Amino acid sequence: MDEVTLEMIKMLKTRTDIAREIGDVKKNIGKAITDESREDNLREKVVALSKEINLDEEIATKFFNFLLNESIKVQSTNKQTHLSIFLKAKSLEQQGKKIIHMEVGEPDFLPPPIVKEALGEVYDKGFVKYGQAKGIPIFRETLAKYISEKFNVTNVTSENIIVSPGARFSIFTAITALLNPGDEIIVIEPAWPAYKDCALNSGIKIRTINTTLEDNWEPSIEKIRKMINSNTKMIVLNYPNNPTGKILPEKLQDEIVEVAKENDLYILSDEIYSEYKKTKWKSILCYNYEKSIVTQSFSKSHAMTGFRIGYAITDHVIVEKMAKLQALCLTNVSEPIQYTAMKALEADTSNNTNTVEDRLKILIKEAEEIGLDFVVPDGAMYLFARVNKEGFDGVEFANNTLDRGLAIAPGEGFGNYKDHIRISACQDEKTLTEGMNILREILSE
Ligand code: PMP
Numbered sequence: 008m009d010e011v012t013l014e015m016i017k018m019l020k021t022r023t024d025i026a027r028e029i030g031d032v033k034k035n036i037g038k039a040i041t042d043e044s045r046e047d048n049l050r051e052k053v054v055a056l057s058k059e060i061n062l063d064e065e066i067a068t069k070f071f072n073f074l075l076n077e078s079i080k081v082q083s084t085n086k087q088t089h090l091s092i093f094l095k096a097k098s099l100e101q102q103g104k105k106i107i108h109m110e111v112g113e114p115d116f117l118p119p120p121i122v123k124e125a126l127g128e129v130y131d132k133g134f135v136k137y138g139q140a141k142g143i144p145i146f147r148e149t150l151a152k153y154i155s156e157k158f159n160v161t162n163v164t165s166e167n168i169i170v171s172p173g174a175r176f177s178i179f180t181a182i183t184a185l186l187n188p189g190d191e192i193i194v195i196e197p198a199w200p201a202y203k204d205c206a207l208n209s210g211i212k213i214r215t216i217n218t219t220l221e222d223n224w225e226p227s228i229e230k231i232r233k234m235i236n237s238n239t240k241m242i243v244l245n246y247p248n249n250p251t252g253k254i255l256p257e258k259l260q261d262e263i264v265e266v267a268k269e270n271d272l273y274i275l276s277d278e279i280y281s282e283y284k285k286t287k288w289k290s291i292l293c294y295n296y297e298k299s300i301v302t303q304s305f306s307k308s309h310a311m312t313g314f315r316i317g318y319a320i321t322d323h324v325i326v327e328k329m330a331k332l333q334a335l336c337l338t339n340v341s342e343p344i345q346y347t348a349m350k351a352l353e354a355d356t357s358n359n360t361n362t363v364e365d366r367l368k369i370l371i372k373e374a375e376e377i378g379l380d381f382v383v384p385d386g387a388m389y390l391f392a393r394v395n396k397e398g399f400d401g402v403e404f405a406n407n408t409l410d411r412g413l414a415i416a417p418g419e420g421f422g423n424y425k426d427h428i429r430i431s432a433c434q435d436e437k438t439l440t441e442g443m444n445i446l447r448e449i450l451s452e
Contacts, residue, residue: 070189108431114307126347186209191240194243250416370432
């Protein structure tokens, strides 16, 4: 036994060295780290071999997924995303440089005024102690009522709600608590990077479905079907989407949910941009699927990014699993913030929705004039556009625009989209126009 184990360790060393070398080559020729068709090829060989030698196929492919993830880890260099550009922009600001922030999805307007009042009430109301990991009971009840009315669903009670410090943490707990190392998760790209980062952090294999501008950012149902195997445990949906603003046609969404049900997959549906929908949109809650986890947040709808407050809506058994991990990580979400968010639910935020919609219109008009390629967003607060210039590199470009006082997000942070950029509609009209003028100038040089 010792000999076999040590032999495996030596082979792991050889494999890791080769992976590192391949990583350098990929970097030099500008190739993406993950090559799904290459992996599929090898996966088929692994399955065939395990059949031949009579080894449990599920164990073999889990081990294979572990090896693939190790390769991804050694090949991952410091990829620049909207967050790294944001941090760089912040440090330039500290040096006294004026920066227009069109890289992050952070509304420039303030939370509703009731939030200010609520913060003042916290002390006297006594929301100042440790509490339940799932959230304050009255807040969970209020959220259940709010969700039921908003999405016209009848099956959501407080037992189906877990409050979290931002939707990001609900996404982390859902992925980490429900999946095991070697399991597979399907992510449709372009995608907000945290789904993949959370999965990789937990040893879960990410399978990506690439969508394109030409396909109107719609995933092929056939590709999804083909990708599913006995290790596939979850599919992530995010509509309205960050970065494309896409909302899936209802029929396609119905089909995806059907495929997930047939294969007993969890559906993690990140719906934090639902307040910013411009066209018809249907929450995954409407399907009444017990293996769905819907995430929501106060960050965008109520402009409360800094409060770090969000929640998930799911089956009560899943709530318990997520709560166990949440208790381990942070005991409970800050009580004063929970109370404040509960009061924020009383505010009418339709103005926020209208403001962002108007700003998106400005971005669309300017981007059309500049000649960028994009699909008009159905919602959210971004424009994801392709720049038709030979050898265009979004990361290089985002660093150049930053030098000229404009922060934008490189497409690479959302998947294999080197020739794309994401522009946020989170500034006032004048600032957005100013930012788009800088973009126009640089592109015409
Ligand atoms: N999901 C998506 C798609 C996002 O774009 C973001 C933040 N930009 C989040 C989740 C995280 O939201 P929160 O601030 O609630 O953690």
